[in-house]
Amino acid sequence: MSDTSLVAPPSLTTDALLRSRAEAVVPGGMYGHLALPTLTGIPQYIERANGSRLWDVDGNEYVDLMCGWGPVILGYRDAVVEAAAEAQRAKGDCLNGPSPVMIELAEIFVATVEHADWAMFAKNGTDATTMCCTIARAKTGRKKILVAEGAYHGAAPWATPNPTGVPAEDRANRIPYVYNDIESVRAAVTDHADEIAAILACPFRHYAGLEQPLVDEDFARDLRDICDEIGAALILDDVRAGFRMHHGSSWEPIGVLPDLSAWCKAVANGYPISAVTGNDDYRDAAASIFVTGSFWMSAVPMAAAVATITELGKRDAVGRMAVVGEQLRAGIRASAERYGFAVSSTGPVQIPTLLFTNDTKYQLAKALSYEALARGVYTHPARNWFISAAMTDADLDMALTGLDGAFQAVRKAYPDAS
Amino acid sequence: MSDTSLVAPPSLTTDALLRSRAEAVVPGGMYGHLALPTLTGIPQYIERANGSRLWDVDGNEYVDLMCGWGPVILGYRDAVVEAAAEAQRAKGDCLNGPSPVMIELAEIFVATVEHADWAMFAKNGTDATTMCCTIARAKTGRKKILVAEGAYHGAAPWATPNPTGVPAEDRANRIPYVYNDIESVRAAVTDHADEIAAILACPFRHYAGLEQPLVDEDFARDLRDICDEIGAALILDDVRAGFRMHHGSSWEPIGVLPDLSAWCKAVANGYPISAVTGNDDYRDAAASIFVTGSFWMSAVPMAAAVATITELGKRDAVGRMAVVGEQLRAGIRASAERYGFAVSSTGPVQIPTLLFTNDTKYQLAKALSYEALARGVYTHPARNWFISAAMTDADLDMALTGLDGAFQAVRKAYPDAS
Numbered sequence: 001m002s003d004t005s006l007v008a009p010p011s012l013t014t015d016a017l018l019r020s021r022a023e024a025v026v027p028g029g030m031y032g033h034l035a036l037p038t039l040t041g042i043p044q045y046i047e048r049a050n051g052s053r054l055w056d057v058d059g060n061e062y063v064d065l066m067c068g069w070g071p072v073i074l075g076y077r078d079a080v081v082e083a084a085a086e087a088q089r090a091k092g093d094c095l096n097g098p099s100p101v102m103i104e105l106a107e108i109f110v111a112t113v114e115h116a117d118w119a120m121f122a123k124n125g126t127d128a129t130t131m132c133c134t135i136a137r138a139k140t141g142r143k144k145i146l147v148a149e150g151a152y153h154g155a156a157p158w159a160t161p162n163p164t165g166v167p168a169e170d171r172a173n174r175i176p177y178v179y180n181d182i183e184s185v186r187a188a189v190t191d192h193a194d195e196i197a198a199i200l201a202c203p204f205r206h207y208a209g210l211e212q213p214l215v216d217e218d219f220a221r222d223l224r225d226i227c228d229e230i231g232a233a234l235i236l237d238d239v240r241a242g243f244r245m246h247h248g249s250s251w252e253p254i255g256v257l258p259d260l261s262a263w264c265k266a267v268a269n270g271y272p273i274s275a276v277t278g279n280d281d282y283r284d285a286a287a288s289i290f291v292t293g294s295f296w297m298s299a300v301p302m303a304a305a306v307a308t309i310t311e312l313g314k315r316d317a318v319g320r321m322a323v324v325g326e327q328l329r330a331g332i333r334a335s336a337e338r339y340g341f342a343v344s345s346t347g348p349v350q351i352p353t354l355l356f357t358n359d360t361k362y363q364l365a366k367a368l369s370y371e372a373l374a375r376g377v378y379t380h381p382a383r384n385w386f387i388s389a390a391m392t393d394a395d396l397d398m399a400l401t402g403l404d405g406a407f408q409a410v411r412k413a414y415p416d417a418s
Numbered sequence: 419m420s421d422t423s424l425v426a427p428p429s430l431t432t433d434a435l436l437r438s439r440a441e442a443v444v445p446g447g448m449y450g451h452l453a454l455p456t457l458t459g460i461p462q463y464i465e466r467a468n469g470s471r472l473w474d475v476d477g478n479e480y481v482d483l484m485c486g487w488g489p490v491i492l493g494y495r496d497a498v499v500e501a502a503a504e505a506q507r508a509k510g511d512c513l514n515g516p517s518p519v520m521i522e523l524a525e526i527f528v529a530t531v532e533h534a535d536w537a538m539f540a541k542n543g544t545d546a547t548t549m550c551c552t553i554a555r556a557k558t559g560r561k562k563i564l565v566a567e568g569a570y571h572g573a574a575p576w577a578t579p580n581p582t583g584v585p586a587e588d589r590a591n592r593i594p595y596v597y598n599d600i601e602s603v604r605a606a607v608t609d610h611a612d613e614i615a616a617i618l619a620c621p622f623r624h625y626a627g628l629e630q631p632l633v634d635e636d637f638a639r640d641l642r643d644i645c646d647e648i649g650a651a652l653i654l655d656d657v658r659a660g661f662r663m664h665h666g667s668s669w670e671p672i673g674v675l676p677d678l679s680a681w682c683k684a685v686a687n688g689y690p691i692s693a694v695t696g697n698d699d700y701r702d703a704a705a706s707i708f709v710t711g712s713f714w715m716s717a718v719p720m721a722a723a724v725a726t727i728t729e730l731g732k733r734d735a736v737g738r739m740a741v742v743g744e745q746l747r748a749g750i751r752a753s754a755e756r757y758g759f760a761v762s763s764t765g766p767v768q769i770p771t772l773l774f775t776n777d778t779k780y781q782l783a784k785a786l787s788y789e790a791l792a793r794g795v796y797t798h799p800a801r802n803w804f805i806s807a808a809m810t811d812a813d814l815d816m817a818l819t820g821l822d823g824a825f826q827a828v829r830k831a832y833p834d835a836s
Contacts, residue, residue: 018518018521021521022524025528025537026520026538027536027538027701028704030515031538031704031710032708032709032711032714032715033710043515045515045518046514046516046517047509047510047517048508048509048510054514064514066514067514068512069514069712071512071712071713076513092464092465093688094486094490094688095464095472095486096452096484096487097452097454097461097463097464098462103443106443106444110443117443118443118445119443119444120444123542124541124542125711125712127542130575134582134583137584143585143587155711156548156574157548157552158588160709161708162707162708164552164556164706164708165551165552165555165703165707167555167561173587239712264712270512270716272541272713272716272719274712278445283445284445286446286449287445287446287449288582288583289578290573290582291578292451292452292573293542294489294542294543294657294682294683294690294692295489295541295542295688295690297450297452298688298690378514
């Protein structure tokens, strides 16, 4: 399996020129979660993509394990999704009101997601998590939200992991708990009895740069029970995991239904839309708040979402991503063992996180990503990856061969690392 | 000019069925600024649009004076913008990083907007206004923002005009002033010396349902001077007016440049994108905050924005919208006078607001909108309208003839109204 030939790193000449040109007109050159300011060995600028493949601006081709950081779930430029989007585009996109497709999309969410009696749509994942909090506050008349320490729920002032420029008041109603530690939740509930509007949780612990354990099933069930006891909303932040872990709400397989869920990334295979789903207990509260955006009713992303959710079901996309993800994880573990590295591969297999155990500065992780790129595999050294259902067996072979060669190369470069 | 024939109202049978169907799966049936829950005589659902024309789901055709509530500025499905979007779409949209078009768009903003040394991009207008506040706070180390009473700056918790479900803390750092009243600004500055991060202002006073006077030029200049004196940012919220009042920042014609501006609606002729522009004094602060969104780097809206801003300049779109808007305003005033109504038509002519003077419950305004729809003219009774550069002389004639007929019909229905 290993690729023992010498491999030259991809040329990133054009990428470097673009990074330099951007410095003049964009603060810091780039910003946000796609920014790679110190990772100059990873292409920052992307030229094009198709299916499971991506091309950087220097013409290098990769099998892609990032999927646009999550939105691409059926593969880039999926024919069925693009046809649905084009049919709507020929009629119109941003209009004076919604197109009928808005209702169709809400009906599909209600039919597909077990806890959902209704749906609302927005643009950002942050719009959706914020709306869930506002709806929970409107319903309960309380203001505190329990938020797991280190959890990412968006980049609005109340949520951003870097609170530069954010007044303390904007975060005053966040109460911390520790993911998978129910006693920390009980302690927070005791301290803030009658003040808690909601408990906000991700389907798995997805902290940047750290291992990402799955939820403890008893912990999830206890969260549900505690919310019922204190009359607070259980909010599931399915922005990152939604439709990758399950064709429905991500905790349905363990029998835990939230009151409210936030959706975004994969809902429309890359078209910009987010959603909130909720049960009937929260319907009136949802109707009582005022939220909106210039493009929230745009019809093309809704048509793309209808096609995406439909195709995800038809193709058993979750099943395919699980098969590919299991084989990727097994192959990575075998390669790491072959070359004597201690690694962890955590999170759902469809959203895997690979970390070297003894690598606090991500030196080995960066080297692995660079070596993988040289072998035509696009990954990120410190963030979770995303698998799409477009991954063929040949793509998987290419990814595993490239990663095995990358592990071998890292071993050569770091002969003493463990 | 007047149309004295009897006119039947448009059939809205399908629209009514869709409104009813939506009730089951969307809280309240619809939400946000496009919702028309009590205005059942105005089509809520839109089937398609092209150029200056719009068709509702019952097949009625209208000359459109709402333009998707602002985003449509060159006309629906503009051929040049659509070709640019399609060319980018063939390469990819939501990718692992930005496309080079991100840099091109930032360069166009810097070249077009006088105060802009840099640009950043997001999805919602609210993202942009919030980012401006965060950048101002990061730069100044202060937290208070002066916000005009009744001004709309978005629908995030700190900004939404209906604070249901919003804790008081989220709005604790808003300090009110009265638009066009510099003494109210000076009083707020005196009360909060050394705490003020920014003064936030719209290019004109756009309060829902009220007259929308233009800015007093001395007021704008005094805001600039006060910000300079106290070391606070002047933020111009150009979300609604941007590129309609001027091909650049909206206060350039009066010589007042903000430090930071928020842009959204018309930037990409309906494609979803918002932007922040700023000067070099705020560049480091802008680079120091963390903001992002799943679709903020999507390339298709950026390609559409490059095409839109370029075409707006080439076609002198602001000039065309001003000509059409002036003729529309003159025609409306003539019709109102002809049928004995006291009306005000305020705001920039490209973003006009028509109100009956003696009509506190909008009874006459609603009747006028309904009668205009019956004559093929889509308006809103209580919000500002938007003119696009796609309006031909024939469209304008149709709009003026329809509105004149509508005024006449309202006079017949309300013989004693003034």
